[in-house]
Amino acid sequence: MAKERVVQAIQQALEAARDRGELSFSGTPEVEIEVPRNREHGDFSSNVAMALAREANLPPRKIAECIVASIGVGDGLIDRMEVAGPGFINFYLKPGWLHDVILKIAGEGDRYGRSDAGAGTKVLLEFVSANPNGPITVASGRGGAIGDTLARLYELTGAQVAREYYINDAANSTQMINFGKSLVVRYLQELGQSIEMPEDGYQGTYVNQIAKDIIAQHGDTYVSMDAEERLTLFTRMAEDAMIAQQKADLEEFGIVFDCWFSERSLHDSGKVREAVAKLDERGFTYEKDGAVWLRSTNFGDDKDRALVRSNGSPTYIAADAAYHADKFERGFNKLINVWGPDHHGYIARTKAAVAALGYRAGDVDILIYQAVRLMSSGEVVMMSKRAGDVISLSELVQEVGKDAARYFLLMRSHDSQLDFDLELAKSQSEENPVYYVQYAHARIAALLRNAEERGVVVPTAEDANLSLLVDEPELDLIKKLADWPEEVARAAFRHEPHRLSAFATELARLFHKFYTECRVLGDDEALSGARLALVSASKQVLGNLLHTMGIEAPERM
RNA sequence: GCCCCCGUAGCUCAGGGGAUAGAGCAACUGCCUUCUAAGCAGUGGGCCACAGGUUCGAAUCCUGUCGGGGGCGCCA
Numbered sequence: 269m270a271k272e273r274v275v276q277a278i279q280q281a282l283e284a285a286r287d288r289g290e291l292s293f294s295g296t297p298e299v300e301i302e303v304p305r306n307r308e309h310g311d312f313s314s315n316v317a318m319a320l321a322r323e324a325n326l327p328p329r330k331i332a333e334c335i336v337a338s339i340g341v342g343d344g345l346i347d348r349m350e351v352a353g354p355g356f357i358n359f360y361l362k363p364g365w366l367h368d369v370i371l372k373i374a375g376e377g378d379r380y381g382r383s384d385a386g387a388g389t390k391v392l393l394e395f396v397s398a399n400p401n402g403p404i405t406v407a408s409g410r411g412g413a414i415g416d417t418l419a420r421l422y423e424l425t426g427a428q429v430a431r432e433y434y435i436n437d438a439a440n441s442t443q444m445i446n447f448g449k450s451l452v453v454r455y456l457q458e459l460g461q462s463i464e465m466p467e468d469g470y471q472g473t474y475v476n477q478i479a480k481d482i483i484a485q486h487g488d489t490y491v492s493m494d495a496e497e498r499l500t501l502f503t504r505m506a507e508d509a510m511i512a513q514q515k516a517d518l519e520e521f522g523i524v525f526d527c528w529f530s531e532r533s534l535h536d537s538g539k540v541r542e543a544v545a546k547l548d549e550r551g552f553t554y555e556k557d558g559a560v561w562l563r564s565t566n567f568g569d570d571k572d573r574a575l576v577r578s579n580g581s582p583t584y585i586a587a588d589a590a591y592h593a594d595k596f597e598r599g600f601n602k603l604i605n606v607w608g609p610d611h612h613g614y615i616a617r618t619k620a621a622v623a624a625l626g627y628r629a630g631d632v633d634i635l636i637y638q639a640v641r642l643m644s645s646g647e648v649v650m651m652s653k654r655a656g657d658v659i660s661l662s663e664l665v666q667e668v669g670k671d672a673a674r675y676f677l678l679m680r681s682h683d684s685q686l687d688f689d690l691e692l693a694k695s696q697s698e699e700n701p702v703y704y705v706q707y708a709h710a711r712i713a714a715l716l717r718n719a720e721e722r723g724v725v726v727p728t729a730e731d732a733n734l735s736l737l738v739d740e741p742e743l744d745l746i747k748k749l750a751d752w753p754e755e756v757a758r759a760a761f762r763h764e765p766h767r768l769s770a771f772a773t774e775l776a777r778l779f780h781k782f783y784t785e786c787r788v789l790g791d792d793e794a795l796s797g798a799r800l801a802l803v804s805a806s807k808q809v810l811g812n813l814l815h816t817m818g819i820e821a822p823e824r825m
Numbered sequence: 826g827c828c829c830c831c832g833u834a835g836c837u838c839a840g841g842g843g844a845u846a847g848a849g850c851a852a853c854u855g856c857c858u859u860c861u862a863a864g865c866a867g868u869g870g871g872c873c874a875c876a877g878g879u880u881c882g883a884a885u886c887c888u889g890u891c892g893g894g895g896g897c898g899c900c901a
Contacts, residue, residue, distance in 0.1 A: 302843095304844080305844080305845090305846090305847090306844070306845075313843095313844090315843060318843075318881075318882080321881070322880095322881090327881090328881075352844075353843080353844045354843075354844075354881070354882070355843095355881090356843075356844070399901070436901055438901070441900080442900060442901075443900075443901055444901080531901090557899080559899050560899095561899090570827075570828070570897085571897090573898095573899095574899045575899095576899085577899040578899060579899080581899090583898095583899065584900075584901055609829090609830080609894085609895050610895075610896070611896085612828080612829050612895075612896055612897090613828080613829085613896050613897050614896095615829085636830080636895095638830060638831080638895075639894070643837090646836090679837090679838080679839090679849090680837090680839085681838085683830055683831075684830080684831065684838070684839095685830080685831070685893095685894065685895090686837090686838090687836095687837060687838090689837075692837095692849090692850070699849080699851090699863090700849095700850095700863080701848090701849055701850090703863050704849085704863070704864090706863085707863045707864075708864095710861075710863085711860090711861055711863090711864080713861095714860075714861050715860055715861085718860050718861095719860080722860090766839085767839090769839095770839060770840090770848075774848085777848090780864055780865065781865070783860080783861095783865085784856095784862095784864065784865045784866085787859085787860075788860060789859095789860050790859095790860090824861085825861080
């Protein structure tokens with residue numbers, strides 16, 4: 269595409285200048301070009317001259333002029349160049365390059381935006397991974413939106429991607445036993461016994477529901493059961509019920525995992541023991557106070573961590589070490605974990621465990637997203653899982669819809685806290701940003717329907733006379749369309765799925781602007797045809813974009 | 826005490842070495858006999874928390890201070 273050709277032209281010019289002895293620098297300089305914010309600064313702009321100034325020991329503008337002088341304009345792409353400001357080189361291209369973009373989009377369709385930039389990468393994306401003791405919360409939903417969108421982005425770069433949910437189902441977890449106890453209480457209460465829910469029990473009504481389901485299936489069989497046996501059974505049943513519900517909640521949110529990975533399975537299969545043994549063999553453990561410790565400080569952690577308790581049971585970090593080893597053993601070469609803010613303390617120790625096991629810690633990327641606050645009428649809606657007044661992801665989806673929920677949870681950088689304005693997300697009106705974007709798509713669809721009704725033929729991109737597209741709103745819109753593939757790669761590799769919401773807003777704005785200023789179905793048949801080709805391309809890109817965000821692209825609104 | 830994130834318009838936040846700092850919401854003013862006004866155009870609104878430093882160039886990088894949030898277990 270045009271951008272690569274400009275980069276190549278600069279590189280060749282640099283080498284030519286070096287060969288002539290006009291510039292001195294070593295290696296091949298990284299040539300970066302960008303789309304300038306200001307349209308008057310051309311189609312692309314480069315700062316190489318300034319970046320090279322020190323090494324070449326020449327004023328930036330001088331270098332820029334030297335580069336410009338050795339770039340030919342005869343290749344049909346570059347119209348003219350300008351040295352501007354402190355030493356920017358601005359490239360003004362012949363409009364044909366933009367028309368090629370429309371041809372490319374028409375040719376690639378749903379695949380427009382794909383690349384092979386990530387080919388050969390086998391990514392395991394682990395996200396959500398909530399404890400199986402309640403419905404998926406809105407906070408976990410943020411992790412879900414981020415993880416799933418990141419997965420879609422990586423897929424577009426040609427990487428192989430697996431979405432995985434790590435189930436924290438280790439036996440004897442105090443949380444889970446407590447959860448099981450709560451279920452027992454509800455079960456007995458439902459059957460008329462008067463016992464109190466303990467202070468630290470799970471108050472949510474979903475526990476009552478599980479109790480009712482058990483009664484519906486098994487009646488009062490468990491009333492007379494041995495209490496300890498019953499607790500074990502109920503803990504397991506509570507867990508199974510929650511996992512099933514979580515699966516359903518997430519599917520409703522547009523997320524389907526390739527694998528639900530059980531922590532317990534790591535213990536049962538002996539993999540946790542193996543991992544601890546391997547750490548021991550490699551000399552990174554020691555015993556103290558009857559416990560086995562990992563020398564995680566050897567790998568940058570600020571203190572050593574217990575792997576096996578003095579009572580002989582392995583800790584969470586031991587299982588985590590085994591889990592990450594297992595991921596690598598399954599052939600993945602890039603592990604991405606999307607974790608909530610309460611896990612930030614685990615980054616150093618997890619990476620330490622990975623390194624101590626002999627894997628590359630650099631192949632593990634851990635993304636911590638910050639808290640979500642639900643806001644209603646300017647007030648924070650408080651949430652506590654145990655108190656039972658959580659607003660679940662499922663409730664949020666029912667309240668505002670999947671599209672608004674996903675869009676809002678993707679609007680902010682993962683490391684910013686996020687205020688989720690319920691009223692705004694709910695409002696089916698102009699103030700809601702998600703509708704702004706979807707409306708652009710629906711508007712396009714309406715336009716194309718209209719054309720059909722009027723008997724106007726939408727020409728193929730090849731048949732349209734694209735050179736008629738010369739107005740500013742048209743060119744600005746095409747430039748944005750041209751940027752999509754690169755935006756995909758940026759958002760993927762920088763792990764910034766929230767960029768898509770900004771891109772979506774910008775693309776929608778440029779379309780609306782075009783729509784307002786450029787009449788599509790007019791008297792000039794050739795111009796209408798060219799504009800319809802542009803409209804189709806816009807629909808394609810907007811659709812691809814919304815699909816990547818996991819949001820519907822409506823045909824009408 | 827130590828660690829992480831944040832501090833940018835009235836509010837919520839993008840931008841994270843480059844040219845004149847942006848968006849949504851809120852406020853105000855225009856634009857529908859013509860393709861969806863869920864739209865467009867315009868106005869007002871900023872010591873980019875503060876202080877030093879690095880750089881040709883800093884909202885952006887470094888150090889420190891202040892303010893907000895989160896995390897620091899032989900819990901998971």
